[in-house]
Amino acid sequence: MAFESLSDRFQRVFKKLRGQTRLTESNMDEMLKEIRVALLEADVNFKVVKSFVSDIKEKAVGQDVYDKVNPSQMVVKIVHDEMCNLLGEDQSDLKLHNGLSIIMLVGLQGTGKTTTAGKLSKLLMKRGKKVMLAALDVYRPAAIDQLRTIATEVGADFFSKPGKPSELCLQARDEALAKGEDVLIIDTAGRLQIDEALMQELQDINHAVHPDEVLLLVDAASGQDAVNVAKAFNSSLHLTGVVLSKLDGDAKGGAALSIKYLTGLPIKFAATGEKMDDIEQFHPDRMADRILGMGDIVTLVEKAKDAIDEKTAEKEAKKMMDGEFTLEDMLRQMKMVKRLGSLGSIAKLIPGMPKLTDEQKATAEKEMKIFESVINSMTPYERRHPETLRFSHKNRIAKGCGLDNGAVNKVLRKFDQSKLAMKQLKQYAKSGKGMGGFGGFGR
Known part of the structure; x- marks a missing residue:
C-alpha cells in the first residue's frame, strides 16, 4: 500500500x-x-x-x-x-452544474484513464446522475472495447464512433444532450511520453467542448516525474485537478505530497484498487491521518454505509446477541466485509490497528476463502443446524470443496467460538460488568 x-x-x-x-x-x-x-x-x-x-x-x-x-x-x-x-487543506469536489457537465480525463498511457472513467461514472451514478462514457482513444481498439465493457458493467451509456477525436467529442456531447445525460466523461488517448501531437489533439477537444473538469491521471508510483508531467499538461490544457491512480500499490507516495504544492492543482480523487468501487474523494486531512498512522475512521464508516445495508446489519447484530447466529449469517457477514475492501486496506483505516504483514494478510484472506468454500458446500439445512453434522456429512462437505475433514472441523470450531463469545458478551452487557475475556474466540 x-x-x-x-x-x-x-x-x-x-x-x-x-x-x-x-x-x-x-x-x-x-x-x-x-x-x-x-x-x-x-x-x-x-x-x-x-x-x-x-x-x-x-x-x-x-x-x-x-x-x-x-x-x-x-x-x-x-x-x-x-x-x-x-x-491541499480543503477537499475539492467536482464542478458539476444543472444540464450536461463534461469531464475530460487526460494523462500518459498506462495511468488508468479508462478504468478511472468507469469508477467515476459509478460514483456519480450513486449520486443519482445519468452518465455517458465516450471513447476517444481511437488509436487503440482495445481501449474502446475496455471502456464499452466497463460501461456495461456499471450501467452507464456508451459512445464510440470512428473519426477524428476533435469531431467525435462534439458528436458525443450532442448525443449526451439528446439522451438527457447529466455527465459526459471523455476518455482520451495517451502516450508513453508527452509529445506535440498528443497535446494538440487534447487542446482541440478542450476548445471544442469546453469541459467543466479537465482531470489529469497521475500514477502514484511515478514520484517526482509526476510533477513535470502535471506542469506540461497544465500549461497546455489548464487542468482543474488531479486523480491519483494505483494508490493501492507499493508507491512511495512522493507524487501525492509534491503535486499540489508545486502545481497548485487540487487532488480530487484517489483510486485505491482494481474494482469499480475502488475510488475515493480525496480528503487531505484524512490522507494525512493515514500517512501518520492515525487511521481514517471517517472513510471506513463511509465505506461501510456504501457496502452494508443498515437494516440488514441491525438485524444481523440482533440475531448474534440473541444467540440465533447461523453459518448462513456468518457467510453473509464475511461477504459484507469483503465488499469493504481487502483486510489490509480496512486495517489501515482503523486507528491503533497493528500493521498486518503480507504473510498475515495472505493467511487471513486464505482462511476466509476456506470458510466460504466449506460453508458453500453445505446444504441450507446444515448451515442452519451444524450440530447435526456427522462424520459422513463432513466427508461429503470436504470432498465438495476440495479440502479435508480438518478444514471442516476448524470452521465449525471457529463458529462455536464465535457463538460462545456473543453469548458471553450478552451476559456481561446484562450484568453491567466489563467485557473480560472471550473464551476461545480468535484462537
Whole structure:
C-alpha cells in the first residue's frame, strides 16, 4: 500500500520523542533530520521537503508542552497540519452544474484513464446522475472495447464512433444532450511520453467542448516525474485537478505530497484498487491521518454505509446477541466485509490497528476463502443446524470443496467460538460488568 514505508518512518520518529518534557533545538534537529530523509526516500520533491521541514521547525521549537500533551503528540499535531497544507487543506469536489457537465480525463498511457472513467461514472451514478462514457482513444481498439465493457458493467451509456477525436467529442456531447445525460466523461488517448501531437489533439477537444473538469491521471508510483508531467499538461490544457491512480500499490507516495504544492492543482480523487468501487474523494486531512498512522475512521464508516445495508446489519447484530447466529449469517457477514475492501486496506483505516504483514494478510484472506468454500458446500439445512453434522456429512462437505475433514472441523470450531463469545458478551452487557475475556474466540 502506498505510504506504508513513510508511515512506518513517521511513527518511529514520534516514538523517540515520548518522555521528553519540552521541544528543544536538540531533540527537534534529530527528529527533523529523520523526517527529511524519510520524505526524500519517498521521492518527495526536494523543494517541498525543505519547505515542509522548515515550517515544522518554526512552529515546534520552544513550544511548551501542555498538561496531558506530550511532545510526541504536539509534534504529530504540527506535522499533521503541515501535511494537510501540502496535500491541499480543503477537499475539492467536482464542478458539476444543472444540464450536461463534461469531464475530460487526460494523462500518459498506462495511468488508468479508462478504468478511472468507469469508477467515476459509478460514483456519480450513486449520486443519482445519468452518465455517458465516450471513447476517444481511437488509436487503440482495445481501449474502446475496455471502456464499452466497463460501461456495461456499471450501467452507464456508451459512445464510440470512428473519426477524428476533435469531431467525435462534439458528436458525443450532442448525443449526451439528446439522451438527457447529466455527465459526459471523455476518455482520451495517451502516450508513453508527452509529445506535440498528443497535446494538440487534447487542446482541440478542450476548445471544442469546453469541459467543466479537465482531470489529469497521475500514477502514484511515478514520484517526482509526476510533477513535470502535471506542469506540461497544465500549461497546455489548464487542468482543474488531479486523480491519483494505483494508490493501492507499493508507491512511495512522493507524487501525492509534491503535486499540489508545486502545481497548485487540487487532488480530487484517489483510486485505491482494481474494482469499480475502488475510488475515493480525496480528503487531505484524512490522507494525512493515514500517512501518520492515525487511521481514517471517517472513510471506513463511509465505506461501510456504501457496502452494508443498515437494516440488514441491525438485524444481523440482533440475531448474534440473541444467540440465533447461523453459518448462513456468518457467510453473509464475511461477504459484507469483503465488499469493504481487502483486510489490509480496512486495517489501515482503523486507528491503533497493528500493521498486518503480507504473510498475515495472505493467511487471513486464505482462511476466509476456506470458510466460504466449506460453508458453500453445505446444504441450507446444515448451515442452519451444524450440530447435526456427522462424520459422513463432513466427508461429503470436504470432498465438495476440495479440502479435508480438518478444514471442516476448524470452521465449525471457529463458529462455536464465535457463538460462545456473543453469548458471553450478552451476559456481561446484562450484568453491567466489563467485557473480560472471550473464551476461545480468535484462537
